[in-house]
Amino acid sequence: MTTQFQVRKDQLATTRTVQRPDTPLADGDIRVRIEQFAYTSNNITYAAFGDAMNYWQFFPVAPAGDDAAAWGVVPVWGFGVVQETQCAGVAVGDRLYGYWPMASHAVLTPARISPEGFLDGAPHRAALHPVYNNYLRCAVDPLFDPATEPLQALLRPLFLTAWLIDDFLADNDFFGTNTGGQRGVMLLSSASSKTAYATAAQLVQRPEVEVVGLTSPGNVAFCESLGVYSRVLTYDQLEQLPEDTPCVYVDFAGNGALRKAIHSRFTALAYSCSIGGTHVDQLAGGRDLAGPRPVLFFAPAQAKKRHGDWGAAGFNERMAQAWHAFLAQVNDPAAPWVVVQHHNGPDAVQAAHALVLGGQGDPRVGHMLSML
Structure with a gap:
């Protein structure tokens, strides 16, 4: 069973939780258990610009009644573990960082598989920007550190x-x-x-x-x-x-x-x-x-320009150096910039959504959510 958190596209404070039975995987697909994801004002931006910037298209709501088109799933960044696979290049137990629906599980269709990760090759995502379709294997990700996983989801x-x-x-x-x-x-x-x-x-x-x-x-x-x-x-x-x-x-x-x-x-x-x-x-x-x-x-667009200027290796090297310096600032034990709070389950996710949407929370708090 997959539990999904949905918001009304025209009224972001209105939400609902939907449960759907899992269907058998098609050949080449994987099912990922979404363990935790960050929720920040950036995700509210995804919702606010959902139509203009195509954010609603990443995880479309399955038809369920006449009003299905009125509801959307806000994309989030976080971590998941492959629970089931029909894809030869992706194994059960692989831990992934990437772009997820606000849900307990997600089905992906890995394409362009490499030791570093893969793209989701689902047809409905083909025209969407690849920066959002890329999933990284944590075991070989140079930016991943299990000790600071929540900060990576919140800030990366x-x-x-x-x-x-x-x-x-x-x-x-x-x-x-x-x-x-x-x-x-x-x-x-x-x-x-x-x-x-x-x-x-x-x-x-x-x-x-x-x-x-x-x-x-x-x-x-x-x-x-x-x-x-x-x-x-x-x-x-x-x-x-x-x-x-x-x-x-x-x-x-x-x-x-x-x-x-x-x-x-x-x-x-x-x-x-x-x-x-x-x-x-x-x-x-x-x-x-x-x-x-x-x-x-x-x-x-700027990332594409700099990939052309510096090459992929040069881009990644510069970005990684800046990221590690920034994370050291944020994670200063004497004065941390972010204090992580965890919210588990649909009711807690709804409360966190309302808090972030209202913009009234403590700016030092970073919200990590799970629908599980």
């Missing part, structure tokens, strides 16, 4: 996006904001979110820019404690920066009113990019704004 996909944002901005010379002997200002909204502070942790290493975090009053102290922001301001303190500040806006919140305020205030805003939508109740488009038109940042 977010870190990759953050690392690519930093690289993209540097690759574009910070859009000319660091000219004339002054440092360009990188404005990061939702500064307490894991993707935002992972981005700040990369940017702060670049002397040519200043990193300013924007957050709610309750999260100022947390953001300041990380040591990766030059300054932390609340959303209503934009006036503390001069109107002619050469800056780039990196938007993790998706808050339409905040975006409009930033575009209206800063006359030297050089670039505006949208990363996520943590403020799901205040999402808005980018029309009728002063300054540059907001651009949606798509991490796989």
